[in-house]
Amino acid sequence: MSTLVEDTILRSKKISKGRAPCCDKVGLKKGRWTSEEDKMLTDYIQLHGEGSWRSLPKNAGLLRCGKSCRLRWINYLREDVKRGNITSQEEAMIVKLHGAIGNRWSVIARHLPGRTDNEIKNYWNSHLRRKIYCFMKPSTSNCDTLPPIDIAALNAAASSKRGRSGGRGRPTQVPIQEEDKNNNNTSNQYSHSDMNAHDLFGKMHQRKENPDEAEAISITGSRSWSQNHRQEETFDGIGLDAYCEMSSGDTNGKAGFCTNMDGEGEASGPFEWLDDEVMKLNYMFENGMLVNPTCSENNSMEREHGYGMNLPTSEDSKSGVWSSELNYTESGEWHNNNNNNNSSSTSSGNSVYDYQWTVWDISASAQSHNQWNLQYSEESQMMTCLWDATANGEVNNFHL
DNA sequence: AAACCGTACAACCGCCACTAC
DNA sequence: TGTAGTGGCGGTTGTACGGTT
Known part of the structure; x- marks a missing residue:
């Protein structure tokens, strides 16, 4: 009987909310990741590899949504993620690519080794967009x-x-x-x-x-x-x-x-x-x-x-x-x-x-x-x- | 010192494409 | 062929933090 009720509830959830959520968010932690969580995630992925994000949190003992784990890993924990300020070369590339293709951050990120789409998107929104809007404003x-x-x-x-x-x-x-x-x-x-x-x-x-x-x-x-x-x-x-x-x-x-x-x-x-x-x-x-x-x-x-x-x-x-x-x-x-650095431009x-x-x-x-x-x-x-x-x-x- | 404000960025959310069944 | 599961993407939000009043 309880199974029937559960099935009915599940079905009604699906009907009323469209797709089922990626995970059951009840009891899951949100917000900033702690260093302990980072270590648990890193250790698990180094042992078992990436993938199966849905089941990963449970297997790794994390009270996090699979999506959250994936994002944390991809954007911050992976070894090949480059930290630190965006260089002028990278900035020029972002500007150029954004001008060509718009907000396709993941595509832009592929051309910037070590940079993630999220980082580039944030950089654009917080730095470059303002600068570029400013240049449209007459200042001379x-x-x-x-x-x-x-x-x-x-x-x-x-x-x-x-x-x-x-x-x-x-x-x-x-x-x-x-x-x-x-x-x-x-x-x-x-x-x-x-x-x-x-x-x-x-x-x-x-x-x-x-x-x-x-x-x-x-x-x-x-x-x-x-x-x-x-x-x-x-x-x-x-x-x-x-x-x-x-x-x-x-x-x-x-x-x-x-x-x-x-x-x-x-x-x-x-x-x-x-x-x-x-x-x-x-x-x-x-x-x-x-x-x-x-x-x-x-x-x-x-x-x-x-x-x-x-x-x-x-x-x-x-x-x-x-x-x-x-x-x-x-x-x-x-x-x-x-090769020479004399260019004034x-x-x-x-x-x-x-x-x-x-x-x-x-x-x-x-x-x-x-x-x-x-x-x-x-x-x-x-x-x-x-x-x-x-x-x-x-x-x-x-x-x- | 406290309140306020702006900025940077980590994280979340909803949607879509792809794929396996 | 249709459907559900999954990963991935881009938009948006929340919050920590530093500067200013």
Whole structure:
């Protein structure tokens, strides 16, 4: 009889709560691990090896959830976990990879030997994100034309759009799969969430390989939202109101829209994607993926004053500035191409500010359409190590 | 000295992909 | 083929700690 009751309870739990929890949390300890617990876990794994996390706590005599044991082992107890400050080289790699692939911490971590995804994620959230947001805020007299960024409002807008998403795969702000279910135009339709750096890279490559066939892509710095709406949202302070439009080659695309090949699309609210996507676009600026024809490589004024990360020029590539100086090999080793330490552009500390900066007069460029052109420039090729492309430009693999 | 505040980071949570059955 | 178990991932929270008022 009691078994029947237990079964009923278990079944009702499963029905009412979906999946059963990873473990019975009753009586389990939470919070910080003690050194005794660490030793018990380490001793057990050294004896029996990793795996079977569900049964491990019981076998090891730990009052912990299996997940908690796994996390503790992977992030802190393993011998190959590197402790200590993130180096400037590692920081540069994080910035670069994050610009290319976004919050895929585990992928980024694979390129940083000894670093865990959790550590990198924390480092990003506590150090780098702030720095990079700060760089978008005009700090020099040269940037007076640009209003300051209201970071608090940005974050508020971003967080208000996010539920507790979690999960692997695409970190959705918009339920894309649901979106796809509800319409038939999935082949050429892009949502803001889809419109990430990865997609843009692929499309840029397509453009390069088949300029006549591939979709036209334009990235335009623009204040495209209605004045009323912007005022309501108190987002007057946005410094980089870039929006993406993807159309059949003319100006069918609409600001902030998901458009298909016919220029049809559904408007989304402004700023939904700013928090992440603008940053990604910004990284593309930084990495030379977007080339402003009004900014010549030799424009020293632009290169000397700080608004945005400096685009590595072909000259930079030759002289060892930026990424050409630092390579990461397949074997997981850092390789410094620059054998002398005289380069004035090398990072002097753990700050993205150590890179060179340049001025991007986004406000001015926003006044005309299509002023930002995506170009497959020589400089941009430093990012092409990240993907494979077939002859027709189809991206089929990310080297991450 | 105490209260407050911001930061860093360890840990937790929920979800998803994969796999075995 | 469907389902449950498991590992893994990314977002978020909790808290210790140092600095400031």
